[in-house]
């Protein structure tokens with residue numbers, strides 16, 4: 001299988017702190033990878049580098065030519081009085097052509113994405129009154145509207161309850177299987193990493209490792225990462 005992403009000898013730091021000095025790894029097309037590491041080790045910074053918001057100090061970030069990136073941010077609280085329905089919120093990602101209306105093709109795409117994320121029945125619910133899981137699925141649906149083949153989930157399950165986390169990750173797994181989405185999942189939750197992704201990229205101040213989650217040695221993981229309990 002081809003590499004969707006290849007990072008070669010990347011180095012980056014902020015003025016007072018070097019985060020990586022020789023970071024190299026590749027993600028295969030269609031793979032699911034957890035990005036894990038202690039607080040402040042540089043996970044978000046790596047995502048910002050991948051998204052082109054920061055430039056490497058040296059080294060290279062290469063994507064396959066037809067890479068289309070979708071980004072799902074961390075769950076945020078939304079004001080209960082937020083005026084848009086789930087459908088209208090998801091649709092915001094389609095208003096980039098500058099017209100305040102939607103073409104029949106866009107409506108079909110929107111309906112398809114709402115169905116993919118199991119939101120069809122709840123699409124007229126006000127987003128502010130939706131459950132945490134529905135809100136997070138709305139962010140996911142918004143990202144899917146641009147038909148990405150690479151999806152970055154940035155702590156997207158943090159602050160969701162266990163059942164909702166499971167539901168969201170099952171959905172992401174379905175999308176990975178049906179759309180061949182390559183997934184990079186930033187998480188502090190080792191159990192989710194083991195249950196839903198095949199490999200993990202661990203960042204530590206001393207270096208990094210990319211391994212299969214079946215080979216994860218919990219005792220070598222940073223202490224603050226949630227212990228693997230085996231209970232879902």
Ligand SMILES: Nc1ncnc2c1ncn2[C@@H]1O[C@H](COP(=O)(O)OP(=O)(O)OP(=O)(O)O)[C@@H](O)[C@H]1O
Nearest residue numbers: 014015017019037038039040041042043044045046
């Ligand atoms: N714009 C910036 N300017 C200076 N330092 C920064 C900037 N952004 C992040 N940092 C620092 O870089 C380090 C890595 O931050 P980053 O947010 O990438 O870590 P993280 O692994 O995502 O942490 P967490 O798990 O807590 O979200 C931290 O020490 C942070 O304070």
